[in-house]
Amino acid sequence: DIVMTQSPDSLAVTLGERATITCKSSQSVRSSSTGNNYLAWYQQKPGQPPKLLIYWASTRDSGVPDRFSGSGSGTDFTLTISSLQAEDVAVYYCQQYYSDKYTFGQGTRLEIK
Amino acid sequence: QITLEESGPTLVRPTQTLTLTCTFSGFSLSTDGEGVGWIRQPPGKALEWLALIYWDDDNRYWPSLKTRLTITKDTSKNQVVLTMTNMDPVDTATYYCAHRSSGLLTGGVFDAWGHGTMVTVSS
Numbered sequence: 001d002i003v004m005t006q007s008p009d010s011l012a013v014t015l016g017e018r019a020t021i022t023c024k025s026s027q028s029v030r031s032s033s034t035g036n037n038y039l040a041w042y043q044q045k046p047g048q049p050p051k052l053l054i055y056w057a058s059t060r061d062s063g064v065p066d067r068f069s070g071s072g073s074g075t076d077f078t079l080t081i082s083s084l085q086a087e088d089v090a091v092y093y094c095q096q097y098y099s100d101k102y103t104f105g106q107g108t109r110l111e112i113k
Numbered sequence: 114q115i116t117l118e119e120s121g122p123t124l125v126r127p128t129q130t131l132t133l134t135c136t137f138s139g140f141s142l143s144t145d146g147e148g149v150g151w152i153r154q155p156p157g158k159a160l161e162w163l164a165l166i167y168w169d170d171d172n173r174y175w176p177s178l179k180t181r182l183t184i185t186k187d188t189s190k191n192q193v194v195l196t197m198t199n200m201d202p203v204d205t206a207t208y209y210c211a212h213r214s215s216g217l218l219t220g221g222v223f224d225a226w227g228h229g230t231m232v233t234v235s236s
Contacts, residue, residue, distance in 0.1 A: 001176065036220060038220050038221075040219075040222045040223075042160075042223075044160075048228075049209055049211075049226035049227065049228055049229055050160065050209075050223075050226055051226070052222055052223065052224050052225075055219040055220065055222045055224075056219065056220060059219075061224065093159065093160055095160075095162075095222070095223075097220055097221050097222055100165070100173045101162070101173065101175060101176060102150070102162040102165070103162065104152075104159055104160040104161070104162065105159070106159045107159045107160075
């Protein structure tokens with residue numbers, strides 16, 4: 001099974017500042033045939049289900065603000081919020097879908113400093 | 114617009130079997146590429162993927178739970194059912210069903226989720 005490890009576990013950032021969350025997979029989630037990275041990011045606000053933010057490691061889902069961006073390839077990935085807004089307070093999860101045994105990271109709790 | 118809604122008991126006794134139903138709209142599970150998955154989240158903890166069923170009845174399970182899980186679909190009712198046997202207090206969690214998008218578009222991420230149903234396992 002592919003293990004997903006996020007860091008940090010929690011993060012406090014000042015409004016308007018950049019927030020960066022990293023995700024590492026125990027094996028590559030990049031397809032050698034297509035070059036696509038099977039890595040997604042989700043946002044979960046309190047009392048709500050997760051919401052898809054990014055897929056293919058860097059493609060924003062429809063309606064996701066452009067302050068959210070994803071990068072990385074192979075085993076190392078990053079979610080960046082360029083200018084933190086109050087509504088971005090949430091837990092963020094990475095997920096690999098390269099394997100048909102989907103796995104999530106442990107989550108990163110993002111708060112306002 | 115895709116919507117999903119989970120239903121089932123809120124309380125089950127240890128050793129009992131849990132049956133959850135996901136009723137969805139906005140897509141058909143008879144369409145090539147479609148899928149529905151189940152994911153759970155123990156209180157205050159991370160998401161755990163459990164099972165997935167594809168349009169062609171193929172299915173996948175989380176290995177450590179495979180012997181306890183069964184996922185089925187009823188295309189005519191737009192429903193997916195998950196059963197989990199031999200429930201234990203550690204299975205207490207919010208259980209979500211989610212739409213797996215077509216692999217051609219996104220590779221197969223969960224692009225729509227139900228609100229979840231909380232299941233407590235206690236005697």
